[in-house]
Amino acid sequence: MTTFTGKGVYGAVAIGKISVFKKRDAEVKRVRIDDIEREKQRLEHAKAASMEQLSEIYEKALKEVGETNAAIFEIHQMMLDDDDYNESIITMIESQKVNAEYAVAKTADNFAEMFSSMDDAYMKARAADIRDISNRIISNLSGERSEETAVNEKVIICASDLAPSETVSLDKEKVLAFVTAHGSSNSHTAILARNMNIPAVIGTGDDFLAAIKDGDAAIVDGFTGEVFIDPDEETRARLLKKQADDEKQKRLLQELKGKENITLDGTKVHIFANIGSVDHIGEVLLNDAGGIGLFRSEFLYLESSDYPTEEQQFEAYKKVLETMAGKKVIIRTLDIGADKKVDYFNLKREENPALGYRAIRICLTRPEIFKTQLRALYRASFYGNLGIMFPMITSVSELEKILAICAEVRAELKAESVEYSEDTELGIMIETPAAALISDQLAQMVDFFSVGTNDLTQYTLACDRQNPDIEPFIDTHHEAILTLIRMSAENAHKHGAWIGICGELAADTSLTETFLRMGIDELSVAPTFVLKVREAVRNTDLSKS
Amino acid sequence: MVSKKVKVVNEQGMHMRPAGELAKVVKAHPDCEVTLNANGKTVKAKAPMQIMSACIKCGNEVEIVCSGTDEQAVLDEIAAMFENGFGE
Structure with a gap:
């Protein structure tokens, strides 16, 4: 197998035989x-x-x-x-x-x-x-017309470069993909390929044409710009799956974009997206998510070599809120520790980091870090529809401390005449069994819950999710987990709070109906799963038991 | 001979399409010669590629010079095209 890399100009996967375009x-x-x-x-x-x-x-x-x-x-x-x-x-x-x-x-x-x-x-x-x-x-x-090459089966057209007229003259029904050794991704050819919805890779380099001949098996990955000549079985299997996933996603996009998240019997639910960086907002919008249900703020800390300043954080949060233009954005405060380490925090090595010094525990013992983040969040709240979410809650007293610090930050901003939104919602992650079990009390103190099913599973089943050996013991559908979620949902609603799920389980469509029956108000999933979940919701009928 | 100075308002400047539109109008008046002075160059306006060779960009000032039959009417028509940004 030989691999060439150029610039992908249209994201799709093509698998087939090469036809070298002769000028x-x-x-x-x-x-x-x-x-x-x-x-x-x-x-x-x-x-x-x-x-x-x-x-x-x-x-x-x-x-x-x-x-x-x-x-x-x-x-x-x-x-x-x-x-x-x-x-x-x-x-x-x-x-x-x-x-x-x-x-x-x-x-x-x-x-x-x-x-x-x-x-x-x-x-x-x-x-x-x-x-x-x-x-x-x-x-x-000269009476020659060589450009309309006779092509009888669908092929991957490879050329040194293609002129715009050559690109359009090719019979679209017979072209799987374009690969050119030269040319720029801004050329008309690239633009045309993009508009013809044909995977295309431009600029694979001088050696490309020498390495191929008519009839060679090849795979073109327009997402990564990779071209595999004579691909091995593993690559073929991987790309076949990628192709199938992509086709399904594109079909869903066609069918479900702009549609409501509503069951056959008329129950509505919000479907939001989880992201971990400002760069991924485009995917949220592209996949038609109703908001951001979990924005992991760690990237600000992980990408930085020192504590990010209030100003740096404010700019990042503001950008997210403005880009989402009034749609709900839930930003989770710092969740460092356990598997996410940052040097300048100088965290000690721990025997059992998942049960250790992490997330809100760091924030409450080092309030200066926490307050910097909260000030940045509240200042940004003025620019959109913000919810602030706190991770790893286990007790009422923790939450009391957090809410007191939030009140302090608001009072400071008010004293400084800095604008912030009074409508900023405050919520907590339900990711420990303790939080679920005392959700009756916690629900009275916040606007919303969001269930982090990954940690909730790990803590409920006493299964380290980093350890591959115990994977057979991790039953994500375990009745204990579902009971904790159901209990949290009932308590949330009893006290006028709403409840979402932002862990991986939210994208598990075999549970969509179960969650909807529990009264879950929001499901927050990776951007590419939004439409898959929408499809599941739209096929659910809660009137039948 | 009449002339008028105009500013290029369309974003991409005198690229192929506006140059083509302009040349089309100029060719419709074969008895009136139209030249453009821009960027220190003088080009005939009847050929789009020549217009493009002056590399006239958005914000540049262009002097339109018309000489011949109906010169004022031709000048007005062309000046209006520039001002409308060639409909872009």
Whole structure:
């Protein structure tokens, strides 16, 4: 197996055979001609044929990639009709008595050169367009039309580079993917590939074409920009799964985007997304999540070499809230410790870190760190719909301390006349059996609960989730866990709080109905699971028992 | 001969499409010669590639010079195209 990497321009996976796209021989011979009029006539015929082809390509592009992207071929027609361009060709034929092919090729060189030397990326890129139309005239002059390669099965088209007209001329039904050794991801070809929904990888490098031949088995991963030639079984299996997952996701997106999260009998539930970095907000929106149910703030600490300042945190939180434009954003305060270590915290090595000095325990013993984060959060609350969530709660007294610190921070901000939102909701993670068992008391103190099923499972079943040997003993559907969740839901509702689930179990669609029957108000899952869960919700009927 | 200075307002400057639109209008008036002065260059406006060769960008000032039949009307028409950002 050989692997090449370029830039993926459309995320999808293609598996199939390679077809190497052969360019027509671009070399044009200079021939002395005697009949200038005849040569000019040949040119006129070739130009008329080119014009006709371009308008056909334009019509095809219009249907396949839309008006904006098809416009390039209208522009090609304008170029073909350009006075300067045509004058240059005619003058060359007349004054140098050369064949039309040569005059066109030479003129193309001159114009391409002019564009290439311009100090503007857009203008530079026009050099390729000039060559594209000129090659078309030349092939019409010589009576060859090599670009419509006969392709009988769906193939992965590999080329040194593809001109926009070549890209669109290929029969979409027979192209699995494009791979080009050269070219940029901003080229028209890349843009066209993206709009044709065909996986494409651009710029795999100089060695690429030498390493492939027609009929080679290959896999193109448009997500990562990888191209596997003669893939091994493991790679094939992995990419087959990726392809199936992607296709399912895209189908769901088509069908379920914009639809409500509502059961057949009319029960509604929120489906939010879990993310751990500002960079992933795009995925939240793309997958149509109703909000962010768990924003892990650790990334701010993990990516930093020292304690992040209030200002740094404020900017990050503000950005998330503004981007989510009024949708709910629940940010969980610092959850360092256990499996997440940060050097500058100088945490001691522990025998049993999952049961150790972590999360809220650090915050309550080092309140200066906690207060910096809370100040940043409250200041950011002004810019959106914020909920603040505290992890690893086990007792009422912890929560009392936390709420007192929150009140202190609000009082400080008020004294400083700094704006914050009074509607900021406060909630806790239910991830210890203790919290679930005293949820009756805790629910009276907060606006919401969010069940962290990963830790809740580990602590309830006494199973270390880092230890692969005990995996057979981890039953995530264990009745004890479900009972704790049910108990928390009942207590939350009794005291007017809402309850969500943000652990991995929230995405387990075999439990969706169970959770909905418990009255769970929100399910927060990885962005790519949002629509899968929506589908499950929409297929659930709670009126049947 | 009449002339007018205008500012390029469309974001991408005089790229292929506006250059093509402009050339189309100029060619419709074969008895009126239209030139553009911009960036220290003078280009004929009847050929889109020549217009593009002046590399006129958004915010640049362009002097339109018309000479011939209906020169004022042609100038007004072209100036309006610039001001509308070529409909972009």
